[in-house]
Amino acid sequence: MTLTHLGWNDAFAASFARFSAHGLVPARVACEHKHAYQLYSSAGPLEGTLTGRFLHEARTRADLPAVGDWVAVRLRPGETAGDIHAVLPRRSKFSRRAAGPRPDEQIVAANVDVVFLVTALDANYNPRRIERFLAVAWESGAQPVVVLNKCDLHGAPEAARAEVAGIALSAPVIVVSALHPDCRETFAPYLRPGHTLAFLGSSGVGKSTLINAILGQPQQSTGPTRIDDARGRHTTTRRELLLTDSGALVMDTPGMRELQFHEEGTAVDETFQDVFELASACRFGNCSHRDEPGCAIRLALEEGRLDPKRWSSYQKLAREEAYVARKSDEAAARKEKAIWKKTNSGQRAQRAWAHRNHLE
Ligand SMILES: Nc1nc2c(ncn2[C@@H]2O[C@H](COP(=O)(O)OP(=O)(O)OP(=O)(O)O)[C@@H](O)[C@H]2O)c(=O)[nH]1
Numbered sequence: 001m002t003l004t005h006l007g008w009n010d011a012f013a014a015s016f017a018r019f020s021a022h023g024l025v026p027a028r029v030a031c032e033h034k035h036a037y038q039l040y041s042s043a044g045p046l047e048g049t050l051t052g053r054f055l056h057e058a059r060t061r062a063d064l065p066a067v068g069d070w071v072a073v074r075l076r077p078g079e080t081a082g083d084i085h086a087v088l089p090r091r092s093k094f095s096r097r098a099a100g101p102r103p104d105e106q107i108v109a110a111n112v113d114v115v116f117l118v119t120a121l122d123a124n125y126n127p128r129r130i131e132r133f134l135a136v137a138w139e140s141g142a143q144p145v146v147v148l149n150k151c152d153l154h155g156a157p158e159a160a161r162a163e164v165a166g167i168a169l170s171a172p173v174i175v176v177s178a179l180h181p182d183c184r185e186t187f188a189p190y191l192r193p194g195h196t197l198a199f200l201g202s203s204g205v206g207k208s209t210l211i212n213a214i215l216g217q218p219q220q221s222t223g224p225t226r227i228d229d230a231r232g233r234h235t236t237t238r239r240e241l242l243l244t245d246s247g248a249l250v251m252d253t254p255g256m257r258e259l260q261f262h263e264e265g266t267a268v269d270e271t272f273q274d275v276f277e278l279a280s281a282c283r284f285g286n287c288s289h290r291d292e293p294g295c296a297i298r299l300a301l302e303e304g305r306l307d308p309k310r311w312s313s314y315q316k317l318a319r320e321e322a323y324v325a326r327k328s329d330e331a332a333a334r335k336e337k338a339i340w341k342k343t344n345s346g347q348r349a350q351r352a353w354a355h356r357n358h359l360e
């Protein structure tokens with residue numbers, strides 16, 4: 001197994017140079033359990049542990065290694081184990097809001113090339129949720145592909161495909177049944193050696209079943225979907241990066257209903273390019289699209305050129321993004337204040353000391 005097979009490239013090599021000078025080796029995180037990491041390396045599988053220093057210096061959960069990350073490891077002589085000293089900068093990442101009062105970012109997948117946003121064509125089907133997943137995916141750095149699974153359960157899967165194609169813009173839309181023998185063929189174009197593919201979506205939509213179809217063997221546990229509301233049972237409980245015969249790396253993840261925005265920015269504008277273009281024709285640059293004269297959005301809504309549902313999704317997403325941006329601003333402000341407090345009390349202590357010692 002070479003590093004290239006594991007997804008290594010020149011960019012990672014460049015950021016690793018300073019570690020190789022210190023005798024560390026690169027490895028990729030396959031899975032994590034309570035700060036114990038299973039790693040892939042060019043020398044085979046390794047057990048990785050975080051050094052005390054690493055844990056001490058990590059400021060947020062996002063600083064800790066996540067599945068898909070490349071890490072710098074010092075091997076323990078004579079063992080298939082080592083200490084993790086650093087995480088290389090991520091080329092792409094997905095996160096969710098960790099539980100707790102602060103909008104702390106928890107990385108659920110790192111360094112993904114293609115992300116399959118999986119929805120089932122059953123009671124789970126929800127174009128608005130697909131829209132939100134897409135917005136985050138565009139921002140993540142990975143290439144999104146929408147997967148409409150369980151097409152065998154839908155009366156008119158092609159109509160669903162057409163509806164989703166309207167919101168997916170340039171992201172491909174795959175309509176498939178994980179239980180159909182053709183399934184693996186459908187994914188074949190994406191199974192390229194060294195490429196990392198992640199499956200994200202709610203519990204029960206069939207992520208693990210799709211992965212088993214790609215692997216050609218039932219390796220991942222799958223579970224029944226609850227019949228009453230088609231909300232899965234959370235069969236997959238950990239994130240895991242798997243090696244496949246095709247040479248591609250495939251990431252299975254536990255069901256997740258939403259993803260998080262983690263940076264202020266452009267995600268909304270990119271997914272809603274059409275809305276954004278309309279808005280750019282408003283007479284006023286800061287148009288709130290409520291009652292200003294010359295509002296291109298209102299006009300498009302009146303003339304039926306903009307779907308009201310799409311407009312309300314856009315507004316909801318924009319609000320959510322603004323909320324997250326505001327929350328992280330508040331967190332940053334709190335942190336700054338804490339540093340100031342420390343500095344001031346440090347200065348006070350220093351002055352008191354100087355006073356006591358008659359230096360002042
Ligand atoms: N009819 C039908 N059932 C499917 C299809 N794909 C998966 N299923 C069934 O849906 C159920 C849930 O599948 P899983 O693969 O466990 O779903 P998951 O997305 O991995 O769920 P979590 O691990 O809980 O996140 C299982 O009973 C599968 O057999 C499909 O294409 N058609």
Ligand SMILES: [Mg+2]
Pocket residue numbers: 207208209221222235236252253254255
């Ligand atoms: Mg699963």
Ligand SMILES: [Zn+2]
Pocket residue numbers: 279282283287288289290292294295296297298
């Ligand atoms: Zn307007």
